[in-house]
Amino acid sequence: MMAPDTxxxxxxCPPSEQEEEPVYRTPSHYSPRLTYHLPAGAARHYQQxxxxxxxxxxxxxxxxxxxxxxxxxxxxxxxxxxxxxxxRVLDVRQGELCWVAGTVYMELPMKPNILxxxxxxxxxxxxxxxxxxxxxxxPEATQxxxxxxxxxxxxxxxxxxxxxxxxxxxxxxLGTEDANGDFEVIDIKLPDLAPQPRRWEGKAPENGAxxxxxNGKIAFVSGLGITGTSSDTLALELLTDYxxxxxxxxxxxxxxxxxxxxxxxxxxxxxxxxxxxxxxxTATSATKAQPKKYGYDASAYNASPITQLDSFLxxxxxxxxxxxxxxxxxxxxxxxxxxxIHRAMFPQSRAYxxxxxxGDDKPGAGWFDSVTNPWxxxxxxxxxxxxxxxxxxxxxxxxxIESSEGSPASSTRSDARIRxxxxxxxxxxxxxxxxxxxxxYPYQSDDPYILESCPHIFxxxxxxxxxxxxxxxxxxxxxxxxxxxxxxxxxxxxxxRILALPKFNETGQLVLVDTETxxxxxxxxxxxxxx
Amino acid sequence: xDSKLFLAENVLNEHRPVTYRxxxxxxxxxxxxxxxxxxxxxxxxxxxxxxxxxxxxxxxxIQKTPExxxxxxxGSDEDKMMGSSPxxxxxxxxxxxxxxxxxxxxxxxxREEDLEDAKATFQSISAIHVYSLEPSTLPDLNVLIDAxxxxxxxxxxxxxxxxxxxxxxxxxxxxxxxxxxxxxxAPVAKPPVAKPKSSAESTVPAKRPxxxxxxxxxxxxxxxxxxxSQPSAPVPQASSKASGKAAPSKKGSLFSSFAKAKPKTKxxxxxxxxxxxxxxxxxxEEEAEELFPESTxxxxxxxxxxxxxxxxxxxxxxxxxxxxxxEMPDADEEPQRELTPVEAPPPxxxxxxxxEVTVQGGRRRGKRQVMxxxxxxxxxxxxxxxxxxxxxxxxxxxxxxxxPAVNVPKSKPGKAQGxxxxxxxxFFGKK
Numbered sequence: 001m002m003a004p005d006t007x008x009x010x011x012x013c014p015p016s017e018q019e020e021e022p023v024y025r026t027p028s029h030y031s032p033r034l035t036y037h038l039p040a041g042a043a044r045h046y047q048q049x050x051x052x053x054x055x056x057x058x059x060x061x062x063x064x065x066x067x068x069x070x071x072x073x074x075x076x077x078x079x080x081x082x083x084x085x086x087x088r089v090l091d092v093r094q095g096e097l098c099w100v101a102g103t104v105y106m107e108l109p110m111k112p113n114i115l116x117x118x119x120x121x122x123x124x125x126x127x128x129x130x131x132x133x134x135x136x137x138x139p140e141a142t143q144x145x146x147x148x149x150x151x152x153x154x155x156x157x158x159x160x161x162x163x164x165x166x167x168x169x170x171x172x173x174l175g176t177e178d179a180n181g182d183f184e185v186i187d188i189k190l191p192d193l194a195p196q197p198r199r200w201e202g203k204a205p206e207n208g209a210x211x212x213x214x215n216g217k218i219a220f221v222s223g224l225g226i227t228g229t230s231s232d233t234l235a236l237e238l239l240t241d242y243x244x245x246x247x248x249x250x251x252x253x254x255x256x257x258x259x260x261x262x263x264x265x266x267x268x269x270x271x272x273x274x275x276x277x278x279x280x281x282t283a284t285s286a287t288k289a290q291p292k293k294y295g296y297d298a299s300a301y302n303a304s305p306i307t308q309l310d311s312f313l314x315x316x317x318x319x320x321x322x323x324x325x326x327x328x329x330x331x332x333x334x335x336x337x338x339x340x341i342h343r344a345m346f347p348q349s350r351a352y353x354x355x356x357x358x359g360d361d362k363p364g365a366g367w368f369d370s371v372t373n374p375w376x377x378x379x380x381x382x383x384x385x386x387x388x389x390x391x392x393x394x395x396x397x398x399x400x401i402e403s404s405e406g407s408p409a410s411s412t413r414s415d416a417r418i419r420x421x422x423x424x425x426x427x428x429x430x431x432x433x434x435x436x437x438x439x440x441y442p443y444q445s446d447d448p449y450i451l452e453s454c455p456h457i458f459x460x461x462x463x464x465x466x467x468x469x470x471x472x473x474x475x476x477x478x479x480x481x482x483x484x485x486x487x488x489x490x491x492x493x494x495x496x497r498i499l500a501l502p503k504f505n506e507t508g509q510l511v512l513v514d515t516e517t518x519x520x521x522x523x524x525x526x527x528x529x530x531x
Numbered sequence: 532x533d534s535k536l537f538l539a540e541n542v543l544n545e546h547r548p549v550t551y552r553x554x555x556x557x558x559x560x561x562x563x564x565x566x567x568x569x570x571x572x573x574x575x576x577x578x579x580x581x582x583x584x585x586x587x588x589x590x591x592x593i594q595k596t597p598e599x600x601x602x603x604x605x606g607s608d609e610d611k612m613m614g615s616s617p618x619x620x621x622x623x624x625x626x627x628x629x630x631x632x633x634x635x636x637x638x639x640x641x642r643e644e645d646l647e648d649a650k651a652t653f654q655s656i657s658a659i660h661v662y663s664l665e666p667s668t669l670p671d672l673n674v675l676i677d678a679x680x681x682x683x684x685x686x687x688x689x690x691x692x693x694x695x696x697x698x699x700x701x702x703x704x705x706x707x708x709x710x711x712x713x714x715x716x717a718p719v720a721k722p723p724v725a726k727p728k729s730s731a732e733s734t735v736p737a738k739r740p741x742x743x744x745x746x747x748x749x750x751x752x753x754x755x756x757x758x759x760s761q762p763s764a765p766v767p768q769a770s771s772k773a774s775g776k777a778a779p780s781k782k783g784s785l786f787s788s789f790a791k792a793k794p795k796t797k798x799x800x801x802x803x804x805x806x807x808x809x810x811x812x813x814x815x816e817e818e819a820e821e822l823f824p825e826s827t828x829x830x831x832x833x834x835x836x837x838x839x840x841x842x843x844x845x846x847x848x849x850x851x852x853x854x855x856x857x858e859m860p861d862a863d864e865e866p867q868r869e870l871t872p873v874e875a876p877p878p879x880x881x882x883x884x885x886x887e888v889t890v891q892g893g894r895r896r897g898k899r900q901v902m903x904x905x906x907x908x909x910x911x912x913x914x915x916x917x918x919x920x921x922x923x924x925x926x927x928x929x930x931x932x933x934x935p936a937v938n939v940p941k942s943k944p945g946k947a948q949g950x951x952x953x954x955x956x957x958f959f960g961k962k
Binding site for chain 2: 011012022023024025027028233234237238241242244245246247260261315317318319320321351352353355366367466468520521522523524525526527528
């Protein structure tokens with residue numbers, strides 16, 4: 001027990017009559033983009049072929065990657081031979097040193113294959129989850145191919161072993177066709193980071209009064225994993241207390257737990273629910289002698305997790321705006337882009353959301369914003385792009401991660417995640433493996449997964465542990481003298497803060513990103529366990 | 532002092548944990564002050580008699596890095612620049628440098644007896660405060676959640692936007708909350724926070740707004756008192772009971788708002804629930820039933836009866852049979868009812884089938900008439916197939932008492948008798 005005369009931290013003392021000043025939260029500047037918003041109802045079609053997406057992706061990214069490749073390889077002479085550019089993969093001639101751009105396609109032994117399913121008359125609703133598509137015992141079974149509208153070319157060579165590729169990435173490869181008709185690769189170029197908008201470009205620039213007063217924080221959390229039982233909620237309770245400013249003395253700005261009043265917005269990146277909401281169908285069907293019931297069936301539906309989530313949101317919403325992205329386990333559509341969890345799920349919190357759109361209006365940004373996954377938008381002037389983690393998880397199934405150089409496997413794995421995220425940025429494609437191995441809406445006139453502009457913060461939810469890194473793009477060379485070097489540090493090169501967000505229900509971690517410096521801070525909530 | 536009384540009553544007499552937030556809500560004091568009140572109470576009581584009150588604390592600060600238990604997520608969060616490597620580096624730059632770049636703050640809930648151990652794991656501590664008081668050490672800290680939820684439930688009427696300042700919640704000047712289709716007393720937004728942990732009770736939050744409409748009207752006077760004096764009793768139950776007893780007619784009207792067949796006059800009593808988003812109506816309907824389980828014996832009995840009849844009637848409709856005369860108890864209601872437009876003309880009936888049913892022990896047993904096809908050779912040597920009504924006995928599970936019965940009951944029997952099998956639209960349309 002505490003002796004009262006030791007340090008009392010302001011709370012371990014008799015009540016004082018001192019009046020507490022109300023604390024006000026730093027305002028949030030928020031303008032979500034509707035890149036992944038699908039048309040409602042009848043305007044949503046599923047008859048289109050997925051081929052269009054690959055075609056569009058190649059058409060959009062080929063010029064960029066060819067530009068990069070041209071800068072690097074034009075005039076290059078290797079062993080007395082001039083490197084030549086080839087337009088289509090089918091035009092590659094044997095023995096000729098050349099480079100060509102196209103879409104990567106990987107044939108993996110364990111990859112779900114719709115044709116196989118059809119021949120086996122295996123019409124399951126979802127492919128069983130697989131940890132990896134590769135077959136570590138048989139690395140030869142993995143084939144990497146490059147394709148464009150003309151055809152396919154198998155890539156070989158030792159160089160491929162040192163790189164990571166995934167289906168759907170657009171790359172340029174330098175090499176030569178060998179006697180087998182395979183393309184022996186000696187180098188690969190990527191489109192690299194897309195042009196990055198300046199801060200505040202997306203929306204009204206700062207008006208000094210509001211944004212100038214110190215740094216705010218954007219809070220990220222993912223994988224709340226609410227099950228509705230009492231076992232999961234203590235950390236959540238502490239999180240609620242913290243966000244509402246009950247933890248610590250909010251007045252002291254500089255003490256280590258950043259005052260929660262600095263947090264301008266909470267972004268929840270997927271998997272807010274832990275337990276599956278619908279009970280096992282077979283279990284219920286076994287017992288049913290009654291006539292089939294349509295609509296709400298209390299016996300087959302466990303509302304407790306979503307109710308609990310609703311309560312959590314309703315408790316914090318009076319103080320902090322929330323952006324909620326659905327995840328794999330949330331009650332939203334399964335295929336990407338997942339549309340926001342419907343407001344009807346949130347009888348209490350929906351009072352804070354924007355009014356339902358009328359007719360064809362675009363939905364407005366509410367105080368409580370149930371958004372898509374993936375999602376992009378401008379928060380405090382920064383461009384954010386995030387996904388609930390399916391994109392990273394799926395690419396990792398393409399890649400065999402050898403725990404190399406004796407480093408502990410866990411750190412290799414989480415490094416791999418950061419590396420995959422970096423790769424996606426450099427591929428300029430947020431979800432390259434859609435629609436191949438991630439279910440996706442069949443876009444027809446646009447491939448929204450292309451990152452046309454480089455975000456400032458790129459996050460993926462539901463990762464096993466927290467990781468962050470900053471990456472920088474290539475500084476474009478300015479040959480003409482009059483560059484506008486207005487920035488003090490002259491950083492025209494895109495800089496991206498990458499965040500791999502941990503699952504809250506496993507780590508109890510909340511990630512804060514500073515709105516001025518993009519510095520990262522972690523707050524962990526836990527219950528002390530006596531060893 | 533009021534707070535001492537409150538704590539003595541709850542912690543010492545009723546052996547219930549009190550957290551600083553529940554205290555803050557109950558006494559309408561600032562959370563920071565509530566923490567101090569808890570501390571003082573803890574100190575004073577234990578000074579009088581040691582170990583009468585047990586406390587849990589929350590420590591926030593920075594934990595030492597070489598931390599034994601949760602090794603992930605702390606130290607190794609390198610914050611490095613990955614340069615402008617033209618392509619995916621196959622090996623990342625060393626990450627051991629700047630391993631302390633990411634500040635990790637911990638907010639840890641600790642039992643009183645572990646406090647010193649826990650403090651030892653911290654490198655620097657920025658705050659410690661009492662989280663809760665309870666009569667004895669808690670084997671499972673999760674009961675604290677229940678305490679919080681309970682207090683949230685008890686004080687569900689407090690609008691967080693108004694009371695937040697009192698509690699010490701961080702205020703936000705820009706909050707946007709719609710008032711549109713919701714009933715004006717905003718506190719409705721809060722109650723589900725109170726959602727109890729047992730999933731049985733925790734059905735659908737939709738019921739709360741509903742019951743809010745219904746209960747306060749009659750039970751308003753009594754309820755707050757109840758809630759105060761015995762805050763342990765979940766308010767929803769209290770109110771539902773109150774409304775059930777005090778206002779049986781109200782209950783009827785509630786249903787009637789859903790089951791339109793009831794006399795119109797009572798319906799206006801509960802317009803708000805219906806005014807809520809349409810999506811909810813389905814759910815609320817079910818809730819409504821569960822909320823008032825057999826509030827009066829008579830009603831229940833009536834329900835049962837009419838349900839049974841309805842079932843049989845339905846069955847007969849299915850069997851293409853004309854309703855027989857043995858059971859039309861509610862025919863007298865007929866005049867009250869207005870004809871719904873969807874009522875269909877009576878179709879032609881093939882034959883009359885009868886049914887005799889008894890119910891015992893949850894099984895329905897009885898005899899019923901069914902049409903059997905019999906084929907006989909007649910005297911001229913032709914095969915003749917004839918349909919004849921024959922009796923057969925049956926026994927089946929009594930269908931579980933289901934909520935729709937409550938809604939449909941009275942109207943149906945009367946009508947169906949008149950017309951036998953109706954248009955399918957009338958089946959869906961008229962309840």
